[in-house]
Amino acid sequence: QVQLVESGGGLVQAGGSLMLSCAASGRTFSRSSMAWFRQAPGKERDLVAGIRWSGNSTYYADSVKGRFIISRDNAKNTVNLQMNRLGPDDTAVYYCAAGFVGGSYSDRRQWNYWGQGTQVTVSS
Numbered sequence: 001q002v003q004l005v006e007s008g009g010g011l012v013q014a015g016g017s018l019m020l021s022c023a024a025s026g027r028t029f030s031r032s033s034m035a036w037f038r039q040a041p042g043k044e045r046d047l048v049a050g051i052r053w054s055g056n057s058t059y060y061a062d063s064v065k066g067r068f069i070i071s072r073d074n075a076k077n078t079v080n081l082q083m084n085r086l087g088p089d090d091t092a093v094y095y096c097a098a099g100f101v102g103g104s105y106s107d108r109r110q111w112n113y114w115g116q117g118t119q120v121t122v123s124s
Contacts, residue, residue, distance in 0.1 A: 002026035002113050004096045009118030012086055016122075020081040022096030022115055029053070030074035033100040035111065036081045038092035038120075045095065049081060050105035059105055063089070086122045093117040 008020040020036065035050035049070035050059040058070055069082040079096060099112030 002099070004098055004113055004115035006094065006096050006115045006118040009094060009120045011121045011123065014087050014122055014124050016086050017082070017084045018086065018120060020083065020094055020096075020118060020120075022079045022081075022098075024077045024079075024096075024098055024113075028074075028077055029098045030077070032098060033105065034072060034079040035097045035100070035105055036070060036079070037095045037097055037108070038090075039095070039117075040092040043092075045108060047106040048094070050100075051079065083120070086120075088122050088124045091120060091122050093119050 003025045004022055006020060006022045008018060012018055031053045033050055033052050036048040037045050038048050039045040048061055048064055049068055051070045051072050055072050067085045072079045095117045096115040097111040101110045103110050
């Protein structure tokens with residue numbers, strides 16, 4: 001049974017940083033892309049960042065470019081999201097995604113596995 005477990009969320013002041021981690025179990029994703037999505041109250045679940053299996057190609061939403069860094073450790077079957085210069089607009093539940101089928105990273109239907117989410121709240 002595949003499980004994705006996120007950790008590292010919490011409450012932070014604007015301008016602060018957080019590191020989210022996602023640990024996968026049940027199968028290896030070392031040959032598959034992984035990603036982070038987020039969903040704010042009343043909004044769609046949107047792609048934040050994605051990373052290829054090799055780690056040498058990444059994608060970022062415009063809203064986080066230059067502030068967030070996605071990375072992965074295939075030996076540990078984990079993917080991380082370093083979030084810097086956080087602002088209130090970054091407040092959301094953050095989800096880890098794996099098992100990319102193909103096509104666009106932003107298409108939620110192309111991801112087979114999801115974590116349960118971790119709350120990030122940024123106070124102004």
